[in-house]
Amino acid sequence: MSDITKQSLSELVENIKSKKLSSSEVTKAFVERSEKSKELNVYITEDYANALDKAKRFDEKPNLDLKLPGIPMAVKDLFCTRDLRTTAGSKILNNFVPTYESTVTQNIWNEGAILMGKLNCDEFAMGSSNETSFFGNVQNPIDKNLVPGGSSGGSSSAVAAQLTPITIGTDTGGSIRQPASFTGTVGLKPTYGSCSRYGIVAFASSLDQAGPMAQNVKDCALLQDVISTYDEKDSTSIDFKRNEYGKELTKDIKGKKIGIPKEYRVDGMPKEIEDLWKKGIEYAKDCGAEIIDISLPHTNYALPTYYIVAPAEASSNLARYDGVKYGFRAEGENLIDMYEKTRSEGFGAEVQRRIMIGTYVLSSGYYDAYYLKAQKVRKLIKNDFDDAYKKVDAILTPSTPSSAFKIGEKTNDPVSMYLNDIFTVPVNLAGLPGISIPAGHDAKGYPLGLQIIGKAFDEQNILNIAYAMEEKINFQNNITDWWIK
Amino acid sequence: MSIDLKTIKHISKLSRISVDEKKAEKLAGDLNSIFDFIEKLNELKTDNVEPLTSVAETTLKLRSDEVKSKNLRDQVIKNSPKENEDYFVVPKVIE
Numbered sequence: 001m002s003d004i005t006k007q008s009l010s011e012l013v014e015n016i017k018s019k020k021l022s023s024s025e026v027t028k029a030f031v032e033r034s035e036k037s038k039e040l041n042v043y044i045t046e047d048y049a050n051a052l053d054k055a056k057r058f059d060e061k062p063n064l065d066l067k068l069p070g071i072p073m074a075v076k077d078l079f080c081t082r083d084l085r086t087t088a089g090s091k092i093l094n095n096f097v098p099t100y101e102s103t104v105t106q107n108i109w110n111e112g113a114i115l116m117g118k119l120n121c122d123e124f125a126m127g128s129s130n131e132t133s134f135f136g137n138v139q140n141p142i143d144k145n146l147v148p149g150g151s152s153g154g155s156s157s158a159v160a161a162q163l164t165p166i167t168i169g170t171d172t173g174g175s176i177r178q179p180a181s182f183t184g185t186v187g188l189k190p191t192y193g194s195c196s197r198y199g200i201v202a203f204a205s206s207l208d209q210a211g212p213m214a215q216n217v218k219d220c221a222l223l224q225d226v227i228s229t230y231d232e233k234d235s236t237s238i239d240f241k242r243n244e245y246g247k248e249l250t251k252d253i254k255g256k257k258i259g260i261p262k263e264y265r266v267d268g269m270p271k272e273i274e275d276l277w278k279k280g281i282e283y284a285k286d287c288g289a290e291i292i293d294i295s296l297p298h299t300n301y302a303l304p305t306y307y308i309v310a311p312a313e314a315s316s317n318l319a320r321y322d323g324v325k326y327g328f329r330a331e332g333e334n335l336i337d338m339y340e341k342t343r344s345e346g347f348g349a350e351v352q353r354r355i356m357i358g359t360y361v362l363s364s365g366y367y368d369a370y371y372l373k374a375q376k377v378r379k380l381i382k383n384d385f386d387d388a389y390k391k392v393d394a395i396l397t398p399s400t401p402s403s404a405f406k407i408g409e410k411t412n413d414p415v416s417m418y419l420n421d422i423f424t425v426p427v428n429l430a431g432l433p434g435i436s437i438p439a440g441h442d443a444k445g446y447p448l449g450l451q452i453i454g455k456a457f458d459e460q461n462i463l464n465i466a467y468a469m470e471e472k473i474n475f476q477n478n479i480t481d482w483w484i485k
Numbered sequence: 486m487s488i489d490l491k492t493i494k495h496i497s498k499l500s501r502i503s504v505d506e507k508k509a510e511k512l513a514g515d516l517n518s519i520f521d522f523i524e525k526l527n528e529l530k531t532d533n534v535e536p537l538t539s540v541a542e543t544t545l546k547l548r549s550d551e552v553k554s555k556n557l558r559d560q561v562i563k564n565s566p567k568e569n570e571d572y573f574v575v576p577k578v579i580e
Contacts, residue, residue, distance in 0.1 A: 095564075096564055097560075097563075097564060099557045099560045099561055099564075100554075192540050192541055193540075193541045193543075206538070206539055206540070232546065232548060235545055235546075236539065236541045236543075238541055238543055239543075298529075300525070301525065301526060301528075301529060303522070304522060304523045304524075304525045304526050305526065307519060307522070307523055308523060308526075315500065319501075322501075323566060324565070324566075324573050324575055325561075325564070325565055325573060326564035326565060326566075327564075327566065328566065329566035329567065332576060333576070334576050334577070334578075335575055335576050335578050336501070337503075337576075338575070338576050339501045340497075340501050340502060340503035341503055343500070343501055343502045343503075344502050344503040344504070347502070352500075352502055352512075353512065353515055353516070353519075355500050355502065356493075356496050356497065356500055356502070356512060356516065357516060357519060359496050359499045359500045360488075360492075360496050360516070363496070363499060370523070372536055373526055373527075373531060374526065375536030375537050375538060376531035376534040376535070376536050376537075377526055377529060377531060377534075378536075378537040379534050379535055379536060379537035380529070380531070380534060382537055382540065413518075414515055414518070414519060415518055415519060415522050418519075418522075429540075430540060431540025431541065456540075
């Protein structure tokens with residue numbers, strides 16, 4: 001079987017279960033392709049030798065009842081992996097080797113998958129282009145010098161380039177859905193509380209969620225099945241009845257009510273995005289869904305709210321990096337001097353900027369004006385969704401206000417970079433599930449995504465809508481392997 | 486609203502991040518443009534709105550207080566940039 005890396009996760013699982021392929025053959029194929037793809041810079045840490053060894057051991061005693069039997073997988077370097085360096089894309093964690101495993105990755109290994117390595121990401125997941133990583137930017141396999149989105153840019157690039165059959169990312173303000181949209185792949189941000197945050201390097205704890213990134217909707221549902229579990233190690237993990245997302249997946253969405261929020265028609269949105277959205281509405285109708293106009297009046301306030309809440313939580317989460325217990329240390333004349341130099345040299349510019357914003361909005365005299373205000377507006381944003389869901393089952397929007405941009409194009413203007421997340425951020429603030437599916441191309445041939453937002457805990461419904469629309473859209477990713485010499 | 490260099494230096498102290506003049510100026514510029522953007526929230530009246538602190542509407546679960554993890558002292562200490570036997574080492578604090 002030649003084109004192993006072209007197969008979807010479901011095909012690979014099927015082929016391993018029916019013994020047409022061994023885990024070693026599959027792992028070797030993805031390792032070889034990864035080795036030929038160094039130019040994309042998707043890996044921070046490679047663990048190929050161990051992966052091949054684990055695959056061999058799997059084949060000696062295969063357990064074919066597992067959901068991911070002997071499937072190799074690289075994961076975002078924000079998930080702590082026991083005994084394998086975990087950097088969060090930062091110099092300050094350059095040498096950090098966790099003594100514990102994140103619950104989400106543990107769930108994946110428990111189902112038989114094999115770790116191939118750790119994927120590049122924006123430093124502490126703060127970025128929309130993977131350019132803030134200490135380990136350098138990632139190339140989008142769609143075109144040279146194009147960003148893969150962020151912060152899960154190594155993950156999106158690796159899935160699109162077929163260096164891993166599937167992967168996981170994390171999404172605080174769009175970090176799964178925006179890179180999925182930029183690379184023509186599928187990314188799901190689950191409901192807050194669906195996947196455990198235990199062992200994920202923390203950015204903004206009231207917003208962070210892990211989720212699957214895949215070539216197609218079915219694979220995404222299969223992985224969501226594995227990673228979504230109640231976990232007592234995460235105090236905000238929610239004990240609700242989870243579906244068997246893969247098994248229950250259906251294209252029958254007849255009569256589903258899908259809302260179109262008028263506030264997402266933002267000023268200066270390219271016509272291509274507007275056209276894509278209109279096409280999406282037609283696809284949804286073709287699938288038997290009913291389209292209903294809705295209003296989410298506080299949409300325009302979501303980004304300013306996010307840029308108070310997320311940095312505030314980040315400044316407090318990142319206080320732990322002090323050069324004492326783990327990670328990088330710069331020498332100083334005294335303890336305070338050591339702290340200040342360690343953090344100044346160990347964190348990159350974007351992370352420092354966000355720590356400073358967060359510290360400022362939480363500082364004495366400003367807390368009410370900024371942080372409390374933002375929490376109140378966050379409530380209004382959530383109320384908008386609650387009201388909308390009295391009338392509709394799901395909401396359809398574009399995933400991003402543009403296609404992928406060039407490396408370096410937005411690095412000097414933080415606000416223009418932040419605007420990338422305008423359609424994804426409200427979903428995190430309200431704690432809802434959202435999925436981005438590839439839905440078309442712009443004039444340059446770059447992929448564009450549509451986002452389907454669901455009610456809390458209603459992942460199955462948005463997966464079903466995505467599954468039905470995916471068939472109508474019939475998207476083809478134009479990847480030429482230009483980086484393979 | 487404007488964040489001046491004095492404020493930047495104050496925040497940098499609170500953040501435990503050292504900044505020199507050049508970096509302070511760059512940060513002042515960036516933070517001012519970000520706060521201009523954030524000021525939009527003042528358009529909204531929120532006097533009677535309850536702040537949303539968590540979207541997870543659950544009460545914290547209780548669990549029994551028992552040690553579950555193994556003793557990982559050696560591995561934990563190994564991650565430290567500077568250690569002496571069983572201790573983390575920091576610059577001298579008390580003269």
